[in-house]
Amino acid sequence: MSWTEVGPLADIPNKGSRVLVTKDGDVAVFRTAGDEVFALFDQCPHKAGPLSQGIVYDKRVACPLHNWVIDMESGEATGPDEGCTRTFETKIENGVVFISL
Amino acid sequence: MKEKLVLIGNGMAGMRTLEELLKLAPDKYDITVFGEEPYGNYNRIMLSPVLAGEKTINEIMINDLQWYEENNVALHSGKKVTRIDRVKRQVIADDGTVESYDRLLLATGSRPFMLPVPGADLPGVISFRDIKDVDTMLETSRTHKKAVVIGGGLLGLEAANGLMLQGMAVTVVHISETLMNQQLDNAASELMLQELKSKGLNFLMSHATESISGEDRVEKVHFKDGSEIDADLVVMAVGIRPNIELAQSAGIHCERGIVVDDTMQTFDPTIYAVGECVQHRSQTFGLVAPLFEQAKVCANHLAQMGIARYISTVTSTKLKVTGIDLFSAGDFNGDDETEDLVFKDAARHVYKKLVIRDDRLIGVVLYGDTVDGTWYFQLMKDGTAISDIRENMLFGQHHIGDSGHGAANSTDNLPDDAEICGCNGVCKGDITKAISQHNLYTLDEVKAHTKASASCGSCAGLVEQILASTLGSDFNDTPSKKAMCGCTDLSHDEVKTAIKAQELKNIPQLIEALEWKNPDGCHSCRPALNYYMLSSWPREYQDDPQSRFINERVHANIQKDGTYSVVPRIWGGVTNPRELRAIADISEKYKVPTVKITGGQRIDLLGVKKDDLPKMWADLSDAGFVSGHAYGKSLRTVKTCVGSEWCRFGTQDSTGLGIKVEKMTWGSWTPHKFKIAVSGCPRNCAEATIKDIGVVCVDSGYELHVGGNGGIKVRATDFLCKVATEEEAMEYIAAYMQLYREEGHYLERTAPWIERVGLKHVQALVVEDETNRKRLAQRFYESQENAQTDPWAEHAAKYKENYIPIKQVS
Numbered sequence: 044m045s046w047t048e049v050g051p052l053a054d055i056p057n058k059g060s061r062v063l064v065t066k067d068g069d070v071a072v073f074r075t076a077g078d079e080v081f082a083l084f085d086q087c088p089h090k091a092g093p094l095s096q097g098i099v100y101d102k103r104v105a106c107p108l109h110n111w112v113i114d115m116e117s118g119e120a121t122g123p124d125e126g127c128t129r130t131f132e133t134k135i136e137n138g139v140v141f142i143s144l
Numbered sequence: 145m146k147e148k149l150v151l152i153g154n155g156m157a158g159m160r161t162l163e164e165l166l167k168l169a170p171d172k173y174d175i176t177v178f179g180e181e182p183y184g185n186y187n188r189i190m191l192s193p194v195l196a197g198e199k200t201i202n203e204i205m206i207n208d209l210q211w212y213e214e215n216n217v218a219l220h221s222g223k224k225v226t227r228i229d230r231v232k233r234q235v236i237a238d239d240g241t242v243e244s245y246d247r248l249l250l251a252t253g254s255r256p257f258m259l260p261v262p263g264a265d266l267p268g269v270i271s272f273r274d275i276k277d278v279d280t281m282l283e284t285s286r287t288h289k290k291a292v293v294i295g296g297g298l299l300g301l302e303a304a305n306g307l308m309l310q311g312m313a314v315t316v317v318h319i320s321e322t323l324m325n326q327q328l329d330n331a332a333s334e335l336m337l338q339e340l341k342s343k344g345l346n347f348l349m350s351h352a353t354e355s356i357s358g359e360d361r362v363e364k365v366h367f368k369d370g371s372e373i374d375a376d377l378v379v380m381a382v383g384i385r386p387n388i389e390l391a392q393s394a395g396i397h398c399e400r401g402i403v404v405d406d407t408m409q410t411f412d413p414t415i416y417a418v419g420e421c422v423q424h425r426s427q428t429f430g431l432v433a434p435l436f437e438q439a440k441v442c443a444n445h446l447a448q449m450g451i452a453r454y455i456s457t458v459t460s461t462k463l464k465v466t467g468i469d470l471f472s473a474g475d476f477n478g479d480d481e482t483e484d485l486v487f488k489d490a491a492r493h494v495y496k497k498l499v500i501r502d503d504r505l506i507g508v509v510l511y512g513d514t515v516d517g518t519w520y521f522q523l524m525k526d527g528t529a530i531s532d533i534r535e536n537m538l539f540g541q542h543h544i545g546d547s548g549h550g551a552a553n554s555t556d557n558l559p560d561d562a563e564i565c566g567c568n569g570v571c572k573g574d575i576t577k578a579i580s581q582h583n584l585y586t587l588d589e590v591k592a593h594t595k596a597s598a599s600c601g602s603c604a605g606l607v608e609q610i611l612a613s614t615l616g617s618d619f620n621d622t623p624s625k626k627a628m629c630g631c632t633d634l635s636h637d638e639v640k641t642a643i644k645a646q647e648l649k650n651i652p653q654l655i656e657a658l659e660w661k662n663p664d665g666c667h668s669c670r671p672a673l674n675y676y677m678l679s680s681w682p683r684e685y686q687d688d689p690q691s692r693f694i695n696e697r698v699h700a701n702i703q704k705d706g707t708y709s710v711v712p713r714i715w716g717g718v719t720n721p722r723e724l725r726a727i728a729d730i731s732e733k734y735k736v737p738t739v740k741i742t743g744g745q746r747i748d749l750l751g752v753k754k755d756d757l758p759k760m761w762a763d764l765s766d767a768g769f770v771s772g773h774a775y776g777k778s779l780r781t782v783k784t785c786v787g788s789e790w791c792r793f794g795t796q797d798s799t800g801l802g803i804k805v806e807k808m809t810w811g812s813w814t815p816h817k818f819k820i821a822v823s824g825c826p827r828n829c830a831e832a833t834i835k836d837i838g839v840v841c842v843d844s845g846y847e848l849h850v851g852g853n854g855g856i857k858v859r860a861t862d863f864l865c866k867v868a869t870e871e872e873a874m875e876y877i878a879a880y881m882q883l884y885r886e887e888g889h890y891l892e893r894t895a896p897w898i899e900r901v902g903l904k905h906v907q908a909l910v911v912e913d914e915t916n917r918k919r920l921a922q923r924f925y926e927s928q929e930n931a932q933t934d935p936w937a938e939h940a941a942k943y944k945e946n947y948i949p950i951k952q953v954s
Contacts, residue, residue, distance in 0.1 A: 058690040061950035096694040098667040105667035
């Protein structure tokens with residue numbers, strides 16, 4: 044597995060996210076209240092809303108367009124909504140976030 | 145090893161508890177269920193449609209056998225538990241099956257009460273409780289003719305109607321002269337009697353049964369007055385009694401039902417009970433909504449989360465009996481000190497009665513037209529003063545100063561392809577299908593599954609109607625107060641009170657003190673809490689951007705493609721060539737695809753990329769612009785007409801006043817967006833009478849109008865008062881806005897807020913009480929001291945990194 048450096052954890056707001064621009068599109072890198080990091084392809088499975096702009100709680104993010112709630116671990120929509128967005132593995136080493144693209 | 149949970153009773157309350165439990169803690173228990181009936185769990189409420197031939201047994205199954213397998217729940221169907229050994233923690237069934245438990249859940253339901261008269265045990269005398277009873281009725285209807293139903297309550301009338309539809313001649317015997325006396329007053333009962341008679345049912349009112357006779361099976365029913373009637377089938381539907389024999393024999397404390405505390409625990413701490421078998425604070429239960437509430441609470445405790453309490457509240461009953469819509473709530477019979485408002489149209493089969501005490505609604509009966517039931521119930525629960533709406537309230541919510549949705553409100557006659565939810569394109573057929581396929585019971589569930597009423601919410605009433613008529617007779621719209629969100633059972637008002645009373649100064653502190661179910665809250669409550677903190681502690685609270693919706697976090701409106709729109713403030717809608725030139729230059733510089741004039745007299749620059757926002761704001765700042773807050777739950781614009789400066793009809797300087805008002809109010813956060821307008825004469829070109837507050841200038845001063853709305857539901861303003869000077873107008877506006885900031889629920893516009901608290905209340909605090917007005921205005925000015933910093937200039941200077949990607953990788 045090859046890891047790409049994203050940047051310092053401190054640069055991602057707690058209960059927030061930053062965007063990583065890749066040649067295949069934007070990736071949303073989230074930081075939870077407990078300082079865990081998750082990464083999702085930055086498109087809601089519903090209408091492609093930018094998940095990076097949503098409200099983060101627990102291990103979930105609510106899409107800013109129509110409030111679909113996406114589980115950040117699995118990328119699956121929760122509740123009765125159905126759909127899935129791509130997830131990426133991440134790790135934190137010495138306060139620096141890495142992603143496997 | 146997993147703990148063992150045994151459920152006795154495979155009915156709706158017990159199984160609902162399991163479903164809730166599996167949601168909360170799917171792997172906590174090994175679960176075993178005992179059910180006396182040889183089926184999975186079915187919807188007992190729907191037995192009437194089965195009897196009437198409208199549904200089959202398969203259609204009313206909630207959890208079929210496959211469900212038990214999929215969820216690893218062991219089901220002993222057709223086995224009756226005869227003994228609980230509390231010392232060994234075992235239950236023993238009639239066939240000798242023994243199961244041990246760590247936790248036991250009793251959901252033994254109720255038994256129909258059989259009149260203890262001679263002959264009650266004859267073949268052909270039955271109750272109306274389970275699938276077996278329905279089978280007996282269907283069989284008998286094929287071979288026999290005459291049916292007698294004892295009991296003119298809900299269940300009795302449903303049974304009578306079903307038997308009539310199966311071709312039997314049916315007589316209903318009722319002890320008093322009022323049918324359904326639990327739910328109806330005399331007048332409504334009389335209407336019902338006439339309507340059912342015209343359908344072909346026979347009635348013997350005020351008849352007390354003395355005995356039942358027959359050789360091999362029932363032949364006659366005899367009454368105390370000496371009369372008698374022929375009968376091939378007798379259905380007793382005179383009431384239910386909690387089924388407590390098993391619990392009693394195990395020495396668990398019972399009175400009328402199994403006594404439980406607010407956590408649904410019995411006197412034995414390892415044993416819980418839910419449903420019709422329980423007695424909670426001296427009350428027993430028969431309708432489905434409270435049972436589901438209990439299920440939720442009980443599941444919470446079985447999952448050892450330990451934070452839920454069951455509190456039974458005033459409930460309303462919304463029923464469809466034999467196709468007739470009924471609604472009742474509260475004290476609908478009234479007494480010497482109450483006043484009645486009555487509407488009766490016998491030809492249309494409509495009757496409405498509202499019972500009023502001390503200017504408050506305390507009871508409701510609706511017959512035939514129950515559309516406004518929910519609204520009346522809300523007025524009752526909120527204790528709303530009704531003097532302002534008294535004149536028209538009997539005709540329904542749509543006749544109280546709104547012209548939005550007067551027409552189509554009866555969903556029964558709509559075809560399946562009729563669109564109910566215009567926002568999400570959901571048709572009636574989609575909703576009814578989802579209700580029966582997924583066994584939905586509440587508006588929230590329908591919302592989640594179909595998206596109907598999940599956006600603007602204006603069709604929620606229609607969806608409730610569909611829910612009621614699809615679920616049939618025992619639909620009971622969820623009572624009680626509205627919880628703020630799934631994280632808590634507390635209402636908006638309770639949370640706001642707690643913030644002040646317990647001096648909760650930030651969100652994490654509140655989440656801990658009020659025992660929120662999710663440690664971070666959710667996307668629904670966090671923005672509300674952030675607002676309540678901000679408005680409660682304006683000087684101390686540190687705003688939490690992560691608890692704001694994206695638009696407020698980045699001070700622009702997100703669009704469907706992820707770009708943003710930028711709306712600079714244009715004070716009172718007055719601009720000049722220099723400003724317009726600056727906007728034109730900036731639009732070109734950032735290649736803005738669409739430039740649009742808004743309804744609020746400003747200019748919207750659409751399609752801006754997020755990275756460009758801070759740069760664009762810096763340029764706009766240099767040209768003298770500040771944020772227009774077009775994205776916020778905050779003051780939007782003050783719309784004006786040209787007024788006395790130019791207009792030949794103008795009476796005052798409406799543009800000048802508009803600009804002053806906008807300078808005073810900009811930057812303030814409010815529960816929902818807030819719009820103001822100032823018109824220079826009663827021709828009202830600024831459309832001030834559909835704004836949150838509107839000023840209409842007249843020759844002798846300024847009229848203030850409040851609570852208008854031009855959105856989802858058009859509502860014209862109410863007249864607040866008239867003042868003589870601009871200074872007074874400004875003070876009243878500040879005071880009114882502050883009152884709304886303090887009292888409004890998050891995401892509640894001023895229109896519903898005023899309908900909730902009443903115009904009189906607002907007048908009393910803002911107009912009549914001068915000291916209070918000045919205090920309110922003072923609090924508004926104080927909170928504005930910290931609010932009037934231009935967020936655009938601030939973000940362009942300090943927070944640029946929030947708007948750019950963290951990194952770009954190739």
